Amino acid sequence: MYEIVKHIDFCFGHRLIDYQGKCNQPHGHNGRVEIRLASDTLDDMGMVADFRDVRHSIQAWIDEHLDHRMILRRDDPLVEAIEALGQHAYLIDNNPTTENLARLVFEQTQALGFPVIAVTLWETPDSYATYAPEPVSHGVNGRNATEQAVTRT
Numbered sequence: 001m002y003e004i005v006k007h008i009d010f011c012f013g014h015r016l017i018d019y020q021g022k023c024n025q026p027h028g029h030n031g032r033v034e035i036r037l038a039s040d041t042l043d044d045m046g047m048v049a050d051f052r053d054v055r056h057s058i059q060a061w062i063d064e065h066l067d068h069r070m071i072l073r074r075d076d077p078l079v080e081a082i083e084a085l086g087q088h089a090y091l092i093d094n095n096p097t098t099e100n101l102a103r104l105v106f107e108q109t110q111a112l113g114f115p116v117i118a119v120t121l122w123e124t125p126d127s128y129a130t131y132a133p134e135p136v137s138h139g140v141n142g143r144n145a146t147e148q149a150v151t152r153t
């Protein structure tokens with residue numbers, strides 16, 4: 001099995017609905033996604049995927065849709081206020097937790113045709129969540145991706 005990892009940094013805002021704690025206030029993060037691609041075989045160039053293609057597609061999607069955006073649950077009353085200002089939030093069906101945002105990037109990466117096995121979203125330098133449909137045997141950080149704890153920030 002070959003594996004490559006791409007990090008993409010972006011800034012985003014969010015807040016959690018129906019949550020008791022300071023994360024129900026709008027706030028922002030300097031986030032980092034770690035995208036893990038894997039394949040049993042390599043292409044004609046000897047690659048799992050070209051980092052340039054990852055940058056041109058996944059990073060472009062993040063830049064266009066998530067970077068410097070508020071990411072909100074679709075029924076958040078804040079959506080109306082942001083739209084009234086002529087700005088656009090990125091809306092999702094679930095609470096925009098780190099876990100759900102990791103899954104969002106995973107599904108988008110998959111939809112773009114990359115052999116993604118896991119996506120980790122770092123919300124802060126010491127808090128992150130991973131989404132992987134299958135248990136990942138080893139994490140980049142030497143811990144099982146399914147056992148990592150998340151601290152709300």
Ligand SMILES: [Zn+2]
Pocket residue numbers: 014023027028029123153
């Ligand atoms: Zn947060």
